[in-house]
Amino acid sequence: MTSYIKIPSHLTPSDPQGSESLAIERSKATFDVKELTLALYGADELSRRNKVLKVLESDPTFDKSNIYYMGRTELYEYALKRDKKIVKLFVTNKWSPEEYQIALRFLDLPGPYQVHRSMFIPTIMGQGTEEQKRKFLKPAIRHEIIGCYAQTELGHGSNVQGLETTATYIPETDEFVLHSPHLTSAKWWAGGLGRAANHAIVMARLITNGKDKGPHPFIVQIRDLTTHEPLPGIIIGDIGPKFGYNSIDNGFMLFDHVRIPRSNMFSKFSQVTKGAGFALARAATIAVRYSAVRRQFVDKENPKTLSNGRIVETPVLDYTMQQYRLFSVIAQAYAVYFTGEITFNLYKKYVEQSSSGDFSLLAHLHASTSGLKSLTTAMAVDSIEDCRRSCGGHGYSDFSGFTMFYQNYLPNTTWEGDNYLLTQQTARYLFKTYREVIHSKQQNKIFTLQSNTNPTIYYMSQYLSNPNQKCTITSPSDFMNPEVQLAIYGYRAAHLIAQAVDQIDNHQRSWNSMLVEISRISRAHCQYILVQNFILTLHPQSSDSINEKRRILHNSPSLKKVLTSVCNLFALHTIEKDLSEFxxxxxxSPKQAGMLRVQVSELINEIRPNAVALVDAFDLPDYLLHSALGRYDGKVYETMIDWASKEPLNGITFDSSPYSEDLFKKKVKSKI
Amino acid sequence: MTSYIKIPSHLTPSDPQGSESLAIERSKATFDVKELTLALYGADELSRRNKVLKVLESDPTFDKSNIYYMGRTELYEYALKRDKKIVKLFVTNKWSPEEYQIALRFLDLPGPYQVHRSMFIPTIMGQGTEEQKRKFLKPAIRHEIIGCYAQTELGHGSNVQGLETTATYIPETDEFVLHSPHLTSAKWWAGGLGRAANHAIVMARLITNGKDKGPHPFIVQIRDLTTHEPLPGIIIGDIGPKFGYNSIDNGFMLFDHVRIPRSNMFSKFSQVTKGAGFALARAATIAVRYSAVRRQFVDKENPKTLSNGRIVETPVLDYTMQQYRLFSVIAQAYAVYFTGEITFNLYKKYVEQSSSGDFSLLAHLHASTSGLKSLTTAMAVDSIEDCRRSCGGHGYSDFSGFTMFYQNYLPNTTWEGDNYLLTQQTARYLFKTYREVIHSKQQNKIFTLQSNTNPTIYYMSQYLSNPNQKCTITSPSDFMNPEVQLAIYGYRAAHLIAQAVDQIDNHQRSWNSMLVEISRISRAHCQYILVQNFILTLHPQSSDSINEKRRILHNSPSLKKVLTSVCNLFALHTIEKDLSEFxxxxxxSPKQAGMLRVQVSELINEIRPNAVALVDAFDLPDYLLHSALGRYDGKVYETMIDWASKEPLNGITFDSSPYSEDLFKKKVKSKI
Known part of the structure; x- marks a missing residue:
């Protein structure tokens, strides 16, 4: 990349150097970082990551150094070029689907083919007839056609039932006519539609014999395969710039009586989910490393000295406010990561059981994942932003690695419906379960078996055994007991549910008037799940199958010790944040709340020496972070000034006087 | 602006039209919007606004229609062009300084001259010697020289004491030598420095006789006035892209032994403050209007019908969750606006008193403004983002008017030091005052006089009269009493302060270990101030001078009524958010907390019919909002699709096949 400004090479950061600060941090860790990384990912996954990373780092197409300076059009062109190349690599390097996924995660830039891969192909696979698969699946996998998924409309997002686009059946020709009756019917937001796709899966209201059968999915060719112009009767465009995701061509589309064969209708729906653990780990990695390098103020009560005896400023990581902000994010990252693993295993178990007709896990799984998606994405978004702010002014620079990351992560709180909609699905399940538990109790039925496997039933039964029970702990350290923690979370969730069910059943409050309570209830339930899963990871029950990764963890006392601190911090800090409900x-009691705060401080001290090592263990490569602040080697300031020298604005000399109409003295300066 | 896509003109949004939805909302208001606007701004200010707005809207230089599509360089050029033009208008139209300020607020894009106006000129004015004023002030006011303010360095932000740049006095030549000893000494973030400025005020450590006298301000010419190249020994550049503020050239600068005359040293420091009320009003305006237009789901318990009897979806503004989110932001906007006014009047009073040697207001004013700046900017940032998310998917589009607005508002939480630093200044004052109140109490001194004028002393005295008092209310509506509200806020602030002082004085906890508590204490105190000021606005004490604007308010029962609801919502919702501390x-008691929630719901119902009118009253013009969602006329969807058609990406036909190396089929399509 072009640099426009020459920085004298003798200038170095003032002491201590960033690399020294990080080395000190790393020497203080009480556990082996490599071992924890292995316990998190396993050996197979790690070797796949390394293999893929080498390919990406050595190919100029995937060079990220220009990315923060690009305008919208340039960024889109870059993303398209990269998407084209990655498809070729997938084929020529014979990557496994896992390796392909890893590559996309490291590339870390949504591209025009993203929805083709994540929605278009899976929908045909899962819902297509044999004929549809023959016609569309093979060309789609070979990327000979590029597809998108057009559901949301200009006037309707989450409410699929409110969609306006119609697909009217014409018996005479055995065709459907796709039509957009209003401006608000325009398909809107579909990724890849704006410029790249030539096919689309379109959700439209099925009209047969004058009857509206509600929304169904159809597959439609939308652009000419040679000229790439929209087909007759179809208007397509990019929807314009967004907060982030500007490397994708989210598009809009209007149909004017467009005919498609009947065989282009699908029969079912599909769903996707995403994770928040890596986003939290990434935010924590950048902020914790930079906080170890960055120094502000001399702490007069506890001054730091260099080896030569000179007093230096204190690393901001030594300020309690900073620790409180950042260590809670480290704890969230681990909590969400472990819950992601356990939920995925539960999902696999469900799939297994369901093949023999046992669907007992489904309701719990669906309710928990809806609420967890809402809770963890909101946690991640808030924590990314809090980590960014904790970096002070430099957190505002694109070079921090936070800005584009935050902007691209943000829509996770919105898509698949606003987070508040998802919480209603969780609450519906919880209310239903609660009524069932009460009913069984009244009939003296015993839930022992189910309450062992279903945490919801367990905590509700516990609550109903004595709704007026109190927490009996008497000292701060009593909060370290996992059973005490789960009892606190369980009681709070059950109590909120009991109140709400009473309001609905006995006081006839409308669902709409309860939406604030409902979002609280979903959060309370999902926090219980997160805490329980973290505890289960550290204390597996005899019935759990322990895999390779867990074995590493359980054979290492130092790993167990540090993760126990992290688990306790997650459990207690989360109580502290929502203390009013407890x-x-x-x-x-208010007195116990005071003890809780004392214990949180205690845990923060306990974690302090391991802070950098705990984020190092996530093993997120510099290539992914693309951050001057979060570099593994601590060369924060050298990178800031190097990247600034490459800002294209520095290639132009402006005429800044208001008395001259000219904008420029020189348009492009000599490059160095 | 070029449109690349033709949308058939017969297509309109499905019924009801946005304009109809807003008309219904406006017809439900219980007060006169124009009257409230007048009560907020006064007649003079309103006529100034209208006059300036007319000029801006009619001048093509100030056309905003292209702004969301611009890349960094283009955006900077546009901002420079606008800054040049506004200076000319200021001179030719003979605008008053107030009109100039209004124009900048409506233009709503930070430009290269911003720091010249807000920091460079005021610093010379306030701190320059007569000689310095002669030399620099007149040319600066005429914009013949353009200045910036270079304080922050690459390695140091808030901690001015940690700056590294040196200014060493050379007695032989009566000069200072400015020098950057390290890479971390580079001046960083200075607005206007990167490309525009030819002068700078530079903070540097004054070194005389080998002694370090700490940071002092110097004025320095940095670029040649003809060629605009940096002067010898000075390296300058733009620091690169940022989350927002990309229309400004924040810069960096390194000095290699640069000599300046001794007379270029200043003697004092300066400070600036900013307001958050308008940011809150703006976010609420967009979100509330769009929520009245946007419809999602049919509320089966309470379906809406059109005049023709057709059942339509419910405006999202009718969902309680949305009301809870948005009405609390309306309440914050009014609360912060009134506190801004009262603080400004207090400041004027202080200036008056101080001229006769009375500085009694200073400590209270300084402590409150530090904490208020931290609290209100954090409130505004959180609320802007919550309003953005409440707009669903479209909130993510730049066309929402939220993205650039949020990005440009965000640094308010960071500059002048991270918000957490400011809270420490407030807490220091509160601890000192608390110790004084206790001391006087022990000596049976009476604080009557001071406690009447100083709210801090008042609530501390109240608390100390009985530290174990309890709130005695017994029904939800009891919370509507302003005295009850102030007693709740006062007790909570005093209690937190008492605990902290006890910890510091008796248990020797270090300041650093108390930073979490300290930020809570500052928030508690400032929330008291906000609530008190809102109450005082509605119930002025006999001693207050009532100005024209207040007279309008007090002569209108309908205005008083609706603002009383808003004031109550602010007071009670803020308690609910931080309930655990109370x-x-x-x-x-927990039981009273339940009553509080009931009363908050009640207030939300009370405000519902006035929601749109309350945001209309802020009278923020469409020109400022530049939002498709927040338009006064409700033409949300028409604007979304019109602006999308202008996206430059729509002028290019891409070749999206991975089997072709080409990126484009056609680079620029025919424009329509």
Whole structure:
């Protein structure tokens, strides 16, 4: 990349150097970082990551150094070029699907083919007839056609039932006519539609014999395969710039009586989910490393000295406010990561059981994943932003690695419906379950078996055994007991549910008037799940199958010790954040709340020496972070100034006087 | 602006039209919007706004229609062009300084001259010697020289004491030598420095006789006035792209032994403050209007019908979750606006008193403004983002008017030091005052006089009269009493302060270990101030001078009524958000907390009919909002599709096949 400004090479950061600060941090760790990384990912996954990373780092197409300076059009062209290349690599390097996924995660830039891979192909695979698969699946996998998924409309997002686009059946020709009756019917937001796709899966209201049968999916060719112009009767365009995701061509589309064969209708729906653990790990990695390098103020009560005796400023990581902000994000990252693993295993178990007709896990799984998606994406978005702010002014620079990352992560809180909609699905399940538990109790039925496997039933039964129970702990360290923690979370969730069910059933409050309570209930339930899963990871029950990764963890006392601190911090800090709900239920007393705060401080001290090592263990490569602040080697300031020298604006000399109409003195300066 | 896609003109949004939805909302208001606008701004300010707005809207230089599509360089050029033009208008139209400020607020894009106006000129004015003023002030006011303010360095932000740049006095020549000893000494972030400025005020450590006298300000010419190249020994550049503010050339600068005359040293420091009320009003305006237009789902318990009897979906503004999110932002906007006014009047009073040697207001004013700056900017940033998310998917589009607005507002939480630093200044004052109140109490001194004028002393005295008092209310509506509200806020602030002082004085906890508590204390104190000021606006004390704007308010029962609801919502919703602190002090009981929630719901219902009118009253013009979602006329969908048609990407036909190396089929399509 072009640099426009020459920085004298003798200038170095003032002491201590960033690399020294990080080395000190790393020497303080009480556990082996490599071992924890292995316990997180396993050996296979790690070797796949390394193999893929080598390919990406050595290919100029995947060079990221220009990315923060690009305008919208340039960024889109770059993303398209990369998407084209990655498809070729997938074929020529014979990557496995896992390796392909890893490559996309490291590339870390949504591209025009993303929806083709994540929605278009899976929908045909899962819902296509044999004929549809023959016609569309093979060309789609070979990327001979590029597809998108057009559901949301200009006037309707989450509410699929409100879609306006129609697909009217014409018996005479055995065709459907796709039509957009209003401006608000325009398909809107579909990724890849704006410029790249030549096919689309379109959700439209099926009209037969004058009857509206509601929304169904159809597959439609939308652009000419040679000229790439929209087909007759179809208007397509990019929807314009967005907060992030500007490397993707989210598009809009209007149909004017477009005919498609009947065989282009699909029969079912599909769903996708995403994870938040890596986003939290990434935010924590950048902020914790930079906080170890960055120094502000001399802490007069506890001054730091260099080996030569000179007093230096204190690393911001030594300030309690910074620790409180950042260590809670480290704890969230681990909590969400482990819950992701356990949920995925539960999902596999469900798939297995369902093939023999046992669907008992489905309701719990669906309810928990809806609420967890809402909770963890909101946690991640808030924590990314808090980590960014904790980096002070430099967090505002694109070079921090936070800005584009935040902007591209943000839509996770919105898509598949606003987070508040998802919480309603969780609450519906919880209310239904609660009524069932009460009913069984009244009939003296015992839930022992189910309550062992279903945590929801377990905590509800516990609550109903004595709705006026109180937490009995008497000292801060009592909060370290996992059973105490789960009892606190369980009581609070059950209490909120009991209140809400009472309001609905006995006081006839409308669902709409309860939406605030409902979002609280979903959060309470999902926090229980997160805490329980973290505890289960550290204390597997005899019935759990322990895999290779868990064995590494359980054979290492130092790993177990540090992760126990992290688990406790997650459990207690999360209570502290939502303390009013725990106090309002009167299960915790104000005095115990004070003890809780003391214990949180204690845990933060406990984690301090391991802070950098805990983020190092996530093993997120510099290539992914693309951050001047979060570099593994601590060369923060050298990178900031190097990247600034490459800002294209520095290639232009402006005429800044208001008395001259000219904007420029020189348009492009000599490059160095 | 070029449009690349032709949308058939017969297509309109499905019924009801946005304009109809807003008309219904406006017809439900219980007060006169124009009257409230007048009560907020006064007649003079309104006529100034209208006059300036007319000029801006009619001048093509200030056309905003292209702004969301611009890359960094283009955006900077546009901002420079606008800054040049506004200076000319200021001179030719003979605008008053107030009109100039209004124009900048409506232009709503930070430009290269911003720091010249807001920091460079005021610093010379306030701190320059007569000689310095002669030399620099007149040319600066005439914009013959353009200045910036270079304080922050690559390695140091808030901690001015840690700056590295040196200014060493050379007695032989009566000069200073400016020098950057390290890479981390590079001046960084200075607005206007990167490309525009030819002068700078530079903070550097004054070294005389080998002694380091700490940071002092110097004025320095940095670029040649003819060629605009940096002067010898000075390296300057733009620091690169940022989350927002990309229309400004924030710059960096390194000095290699640069000599300046001794007379270029200043003697004092300066400070600036900013407001958050308009940012809150703006976010609420967009989100509330769009929520009235946007419809999602049919609420089966309470379906809406058109005049023709057709059942339509419910405006999202009718969902309680949306009301809870948005009405609290309306309340914040009014609360912060009124506190801004009262603080400004207090400041004027202080300036008046101080001229006769009375500085009694200073400590209270300084402590409150530090904490208020931290609290209100954090409130504004969170609320802008929450309003953006409440707009669903479209909130993510730049056309929402939220993205650039959010990005440009965001640094308010960071500059002048991270918000957490400011809270420490507030807490220091509160601890000192608390110790004084206790001391006087012990000596049986009476604080009557001061406690009447100083709210801090008042609530501390109240608390100390009985530290174990409890809130005695017994029904939800009791919370509507302003005295009850202030007693709740006062007790909570005093209780937190009492605990902290006890910890510091008796248990020797270090300041650093208390930073979490300190930020809570500052927030508690400032929330008291915000609530008190809102109440005082509605119930002025006899001693207050009532100005023209307040008279309008007090002569209108309908205005007083609706603002009383808004004031109550602000007071009670803010308690609800931080409920744990109120419960932990045991002043409020869990049962009372339940009543509080009931009363908040009640207030939300009360405000519902006035929601759109309350945001209309802020009278923020479409020109400022530049939002498809927040338009006064409700033409949301028409604007979304019109602006999308202008996306430059739509002028290019891409070749999306991975089997072709070409990126484009056609580079520029025919324009329509």
């Amino acid at each position: 106090l309002e239920s009167e299960y915790l | 419960l932990e002090s045991e002043y409020l």
